[in-house]
Amino acid sequence: MSYTALDSIQWGGTPKIGVSFGYDSRRSGGDMQYRIYVTVAPLTGASYFGYPIYLTVYVDGDCVDSGYTLKQASPSRWSGSIEYDSGWVTAAGAVGSAPLSIRLYSGSGSTRDDSYGYALPVERVESIGDFTLTAGDAVIGQAGTLTVTRPGYGYSFAFRYALGSAGGSIAAGDLKTVNSSSGRVVYQWTVPEALAQQLPESTWGTGTVTMQVYSGGTLVGSLSAPFTAYVPETMRPEVTLETAVVNDNAAVQGWGVCLQGVSRMQYTAEATAMGGASVQEYRFRFAGQEITGASGTTGVVGISGMLTPVVTVTDSRGRTTTVSGTPVTVCEYHTPAITASGVVRCGADGTEKDDGAYLKVRCAASCSEVQGHNSVQVRARMRPMGGQWSGYTELLNGAEQLLGGGLSPTASYEVELSAVDAVGGVRTVRYTASTSQVTMHLRSGGKGAAFGKYSEGERLECAWPAVFYGDVAVSGALTVNGETVEALAYPVGSVRLTDSAAPPETAEGLTWESVETGIAGVYGWRRTS
Incomplete structure (x- = not known):
């Protein structure tokens, strides 16, 4: 029989009798159970003891046996060990240690009476309350940390994550131990990129990591910790931009140029939102004009120079990507200028x-x-x-x-x-x-x-x-x-600035088209005829 030895004594005077004490223990639910063993060694040869031996046992203050007869008065010698086994005794509520009291005594004229006390250890109750879990905030697709405090070595952990409707297990091979001691261990894991699909309209969200704790193969319990997952800055719309000069004027069309006051700019943008987001807006800018939509055509280009078309795409998270098209040379153009002129009456010789x-x-x-x-x-x-x-x-x-x-x-x-x-x-x-x-x-x-x-x-x-x-009045x-x-002040092709979004009210026969000024509250109107 295997048990834990407590003590070995020589009891009494002459003859001295060898006695040993031992115990076994186990936990039953929340309580400790103990089994007390007493062994009286053989007494042979010239020695003899013709008195009874009695035993009283208390565990954690409760009587297990009182006046238990280990040996009758006869025989006075014995060649084999005398064994005592209390059976399993429950020490309900014992904390730290459980006191064991053993009294050995004799009667019928013998004065032997001795008591012995011992502290039986109480096995620690494993509780999930002895563990903590902290999940560090992390960028999706990058490393995050899981910090666990524990009462010692000998435990294993299984982790799961969840965010929105997505979740899964963190495989042991995906956990990297960063730091470890008996009371604390820090793991590193990679937040799955698929979690971005759960955040189509936000750049961050709160998820949960759940940890199950095992002692050997026995589940101690589980606990959870929140973490914030951030959508990486790299998850922005991918955008391409194509542009083409539009010339309705047949002559200019044949020249293959972009001409101030004549040409327009046509564009087509294509965008793909990343990580579960969706494209919300296209905004195209060229020569002071701005248009929304994936494709379109500007008004007549009102300025000249080397100009770059630009499109900005916004996704459902509010993130933007801006790309530039091929720079375009807008040739300067103004209507012809009459630099000198004159008309006079004359004769046939020009005089x-x-x-x-x-x-x-x-x-x-x-x-x-x-x-x-x-x-x-x-x-x-x-x-x-x-x-x-x-x-x-x-x-x-x-x-x-x-x-x-x-x-x-x-x-x-x-x-x-x-x-x-x-x-x-x-x-x-x-x-x-x-x-x-x-x-x-x-x-x-x-x-x-x-x-x-x-x-x-x-x-x-x-x-x-x-x-x-005097005064001159013209009705x-x-x-x-x-x-x-x-009409003289604003010849065909000239631009008139007003503070109204409506075309100027002018004499019959004068027509105007809107041009961008790039100045809030100021409206440009080019005379077309």
């Missing part, structure tokens, strides 16, 4: 005459180069005041040229000089060639008068510079060379 039958005209103009593609043509047309326009006569740029022949000295003529480039931009200037000079002329019928010229209509006309020393339209003041 100026106020009653000449010809008109001597001159028009010099320039245009935007557009990488050598553009050119400008100057031309002229004429009509009697209020009459029908003649066809255009092409002029040599900057050279004087005669028009007409047979012009009446008593009629005024309106001449329009224009510069037209290959893009289709037009700049015009108008002149009036007055009648031959007279001091004053009254129109037949008394409904017209003129100073410095012949009267040509039912109105007051003046061919001289005029000075008025109708005010025109200069046949055009309204507003």
